Amino acid sequence: MFRSLRSxxxxxxxxxxxxxxxxxxxxxxxxxxxxxxxxxxxxRAALSGENRSAYCAMGVCFECMVIIDGLPNQQACLxxxxxxxxVTTQNITQDCEAENAGP
Amino acid sequence: MQALDCAIIGAGPAGMTAAIELSKGGAxxxxxxxxxxxxxxxxxxxxxxxxxxxxxxxxxxxxxxxxIAAFERTDLTHFASSDAWHLGDDGRVLFSHxxxxxxxxxxxxxxxxxxxxxxxxxxGWTLPGVMTAGAAQVMLKSDATVAEGAVFAGSGPxxxxxxxxxxxxxxPVTALVDTTPRQNYLNAAPLLPRALRQAGQLKKGxxxxxxxxxxxxxxxRFAENLEVLGQNKAKGLRFTSGGQIREIAAETIFLxxxxxxNLNMTxxxxxxxxxxxxxxxxxVETDAFGQxxxxxxxxxxxxxxxxxxxxxxxxxxxxxxxxxxxxxxxSEADRNRQATPGIAKLxxxxxxxxxxxxxxxxxxxxxxxxxxxxxxxxxEEQTLADLREGFNQGARDPNALKSLTRCGMGPCQGRQxxxxxxxxxxxxxxxxxxxxxYYRLRSPQRLLTLDELSRFQAVPAPTHAEAAE
Ligand SMILES: Cc1cc2nc3c(=O)[nH]c(=O)nc-3n(C[C@H](O)[C@@H](O)[C@H](O)COP(=O)(O)OP(=O)(O)OC[C@H]3O[C@@H](n4cnc5c(N)ncnc54)[C@H](O)[C@@H]3O)c2cc1C
Ligand code: FES
Numbered sequence: 094m095f096r097s098l099r100s101x102x103x104x105x106x107x108x109x110x111x112x113x114x115x116x117x118x119x120x121x122x123x124x125x126x127x128x129x130x131x132x133x134x135x136x137r138a139a140l141s142g143e144n145r146s147a148y149c150a151m152g153v154c155f156e157c158m159v160i161i162d163g164l165p166n167q168q169a170c171l172x173x174x175x176x177x178x179x180v181t182t183q184n185i186t187q188d189c190e191a192e193n194a195g196p
Numbered sequence: 197m198q199a200l201d202c203a204i205i206g207a208g209p210a211g212m213t214a215a216i217e218l219s220k221g222g223a224x225x226x227x228x229x230x231x232x233x234x235x236x237x238x239x240x241x242x243x244x245x246x247x248x249x250x251x252x253x254x255x256x257x258x259x260x261x262x263x264i265a266a267f268e269r270t271d272l273t274h275f276a277s278s279d280a281w282h283l284g285d286d287g288r289v290l291f292s293h294x295x296x297x298x299x300x301x302x303x304x305x306x307x308x309x310x311x312x313x314x315x316x317x318x319x320g321w322t323l324p325g326v327m328t329a330g331a332a333q334v335m336l337k338s339d340a341t342v343a344e345g346a347v348f349a350g351s352g353p354x355x356x357x358x359x360x361x362x363x364x365x366x367x368p369v370t371a372l373v374d375t376t377p378r379q380n381y382l383n384a385a386p387l388l389p390r391a392l393r394q395a396g397q398l399k400k401g402x403x404x405x406x407x408x409x410x411x412x413x414x415x416x417r418f419a420e421n422l423e424v425l426g427q428n429k430a431k432g433l434r435f436t437s438g439g440q441i442r443e444i445a446a447e448t449i450f451l452x453x454x455x456x457x458n459l460n461m462t463x464x465x466x467x468x469x470x471x472x473x474x475x476x477x478x479x480v481e482t483d484a485f486g487q488x489x490x491x492x493x494x495x496x497x498x499x500x501x502x503x504x505x506x507x508x509x510x511x512x513x514x515x516x517x518x519x520x521x522x523x524x525x526x527s528e529a530d531r532n533r534q535a536t537p538g539i540a541k542l543x544x545x546x547x548x549x550x551x552x553x554x555x556x557x558x559x560x561x562x563x564x565x566x567x568x569x570x571x572x573x574x575x576e577e578q579t580l581a582d583l584r585e586g587f588n589q590g591a592r593d594p595n596a597l598k599s600l601t602r603c604g605m606g607p608c609q610g611r612q613x614x615x616x617x618x619x620x621x622x623x624x625x626x627x628x629x630x631x632x633x634y635y636r637l638r639s640p641q642r643l644l645t646l647d648e649l650s651r652f653q654a655v656p657a658p659t660h661a662e663a664a665e
Contacts, residue, residue: 094447098365099340100248118246118339120232125339133324133429140577144428146324148574150331151237152230153312153458155607155643156322156574166607166643170334171230171279 095128108178117174124150124157124169127180135159135169136183158183200224200300201523203289205280205461206308208236209260209505210497210512212267214306217516219270221525226273226300228280228291234264237310237330237498238505243268246340252364253337254357256505263509282639283307283465285490292644296651304492304519307462307480308512311455311498314477314558315612316350317565320424321451322574329355329452332362342367346448347433349373349422352556355452356404363411370446371414373435375453377559378418384555391551393544401552416442420561424449453558457499460609464637465493471629474553475502476563477615478634484539485518486511494519507545510538564619572620573613575606583617587624594618594635607643610635 097118104119110132117126124147127133134144135157147157150170157169160181169180202218204211207229218225227234235242239260242250250258268274275293282290287302313328320326329348335341336358347370348359355372362369391398409415416437425432425443432445456477462469468481468489479501486494496515497508517535520526526534565572568581578601591597594604594617603617604610610617614635621632 094344095335095341096344096367097339097341098248098336098367099246103246121246121339121341125335125341128335128343129341138322138577143322144324145322145574146429147327147331148322149313149328150334151312153608153611154574155611158607164645166645173232 095125095131095133097125097129106174106176106178108174108176108180110180111182119174121174122150122170123159123161123167123172123174123178123180126174127159127169132182134182136185139185200226200302202226202304202306202519203228203287203300203302204306204308205229205283205289206236206310206497206499207231207234207267207274207276208308208310208497208508209238209263210310210499210508210515211236211306211308212263212512213509214308214496214512214516214519215272216266216270217513218519219272221516221520223520223523223525224272226275226302228275228278228289230277230279232277234267234274234276235260236308237333239264240334240337242337245337247336253361257337279642280461281641281644283461285465285493287492290639292642292648295648296653297644297649299652299654304494304522306486306512306515306519307465307488307493307495307499308497308508309458309461309499310508311502312458312611313354313452314454314456314563315616316451316453316562317570317572317616318422318424318451318562319567319570320426320430322571323424323426323430324428325426325430325447326424326449326451329358329450330455332358332450336361336365343448343450344368345370345446346450347371347373347444347446348450348452349375349419349433349435350452350562351376351558352452352454353401353404353552354455355450356401356408358450358452359413360404360407363408363413369411369413371416371444372408373416373419373422373433373437373444375419375422375559375562376417376556380555380557383557384551387547387551387554390547394548397548414444420559422562453562454556455498455502456615457501458611459614459634460611460637460641462488462495462499463634464639464641465490467493467495469634472501473629474550474557476558476619477502478618484514485535486515487518492522503542503545503549507542507549510542514538514542560619564616564623572616573601573603573606575608575612576602576604578603578613580620583620584624587621592621592625593633594621597621598635604635609637609641 201223242260
């Protein structure tokens with residue numbers, strides 16, 4: 094279970110993570126906002142569809158790629174939350190790539 | 197137009213110290229870092245912590261605030277939130293800042309990209325809930341976010357440091373599973389007498405271990421055969437210790453067994469590298485001043501070979517002195533005179549580093565995957581068995597294996613699998629690592645969208661007259 098040690102009173106922003114509206118401390122990473130709301134699956138592996146989540150939290154593993162405001166492949170650990178931001182688990186599997194590529 | 201004298205990539209202890217010295221010497225400097233604030237790994241958010249109180253992080257961390265303050269007072273350009281993805285030997289730097297591409301030109305380049313953690317490919321290491329101990333540090337320092345009831349597994353000072361930090365903050369820790377092999381203690385013993393000359397460092401380390409022991413959390417030593425349990429997410433850790441198979445339930449498992457230089461920048465520039473057999477990693481070749489195989493490109497800090505934060509500060513300053521000399525702002529004699537104490541200090545630190553390297557030498561069984569089903573390439577989902585198959589089909593070197601299997605072709609650009617692939621091929625070929633080599637890397641060093649490339653801005657700050665061709 095992830096928990097924040099931040100003292101209350103820090104300015105907050107509201108964002109949407111997989112359809113759920115959440116408040117998060119301004120300046121915090123998108124990844125920790127996800128972790129603190131219990132939404133820790135960042136992407137699904139392209140071939141197997143397996144759940145993946147942040148591994149390094151410092152930008153070198155690319156496991157935390159999510160869709161932020163419609164843009165795919167965004168590293169949740171490097172992005173900061175912003176008011177009105179929309180974050181979704183990245184679900185680009187080979188199957189749906191094939192579908193997208195269809196007529 | 198006037199030229200930018202030096203671009204520094206990385207605002208950790210190495211980059212910050214170098215920037216201060218260069219600016220003091222009259223050079224025009226720009227520092228790029230993908231972080232929102234300067235600090236690097238060790239001093240991440242040290243000047244603006246989200247924690248109510250940073251004393252639990254220890255005096256080393258708090259000392260970082262002073263360096264950051266000095267850096268921020270210095271006359272230089274700091275490009276924060278700026279990710280460098282192309283560095284040319286023509287002095288051209290391309291970087292992303294807030295979704296836009298920027299370009300700058302410089303005469304000298306100093307690479308201070310720091311280290312990353314050595315991957316630990318145990319079965320189940322890709323399950324959600326498995327992270328590195330460094331990730332625990334990053335979340336704590338920049339976001340005041342902690343995981344309760346986690347198991348920490350592995351070996352080395354950074355692992356013990358984060359466990360101690362958690363305990364000081366009252367965050368419950370389920371267990372510390374120490375994988376340092378028994379043999380390492382014997383191997384390191386002969387190096388202890390010389391390491392004792394740095395008694396302060398040794399005392400610090402021992403105090404940390406004692407602090408963890410007295411906290412009374414379950415500790416297991418000489419652990420082997422680690423395996424993360426769980427189907428869709430981590431449920432616990434299985435391992436053997438003391439001749440018994442043990443299973444500990446936990447939602448979060450933090451792994452760590454040392455750090456290695458961030459290679460992609462120095463590799464993509466085609467600089468000469470060598471294998472470091474003590475630290476089991478590649479590192480860029482430099483002289484005592486950090487100068488690489490391309491004269492106007494230098495490297496300093498953990499990104500050029502693991503020396504720790506204090507060493508990184510010294511190496512940053514030495515590189516800066518040499519660059520000032522190369523820019524004609526410092527005579528060779530003055531460079532040498534000013535460098536003498538730093539060079540001596542680095543030499544004095546070496547025996548302790550050698551002792552630590554040997555004591556925490558990563559076990560091969562944790563550094564290289566053992567189970568045929570374990571993923572080596574997390575991005576392209578290539579297992580140990582897949583790679584072996586590729587090898588059997590004739591792929592003898594990392595690049596051939598990459599084209600055959602796609603291992604290393606994903607978004608992380610081999611950052612996770614690179615060292616494993618070198619290690620596996622060296623084993624299979626029964627040849628030394630140097631003979632095997634590493635992936636050939638190219639710019640861009642990160643995923644870029646076309647949209648971002650289309651928004652292109654040359655940094656208006658001093659451009660390099662000569663580089664304009
Ligand atoms: C996750 C982690 C946590 C650590 N925590 C500690 C600790 O608590 N105590 C300790 O003693 N040691 C710690 N270390 C070891 C660390 O390597 C220190 O020795 C020290 O921070 C090294 O200093 P440096 O200046 O060489 O690099 P760093 O401090 O790592 O600084 C490098 C900087 O370069 C930036 N960078 C890298 N690539 C790019 C790029 N392409 N574009 C822009 N910027 C880039 C990074 O954002 C980073 O800020 C840690 C290492 C890691 C990996
Ligand atoms: S968690 Fe590794 S890149 Fe974000």
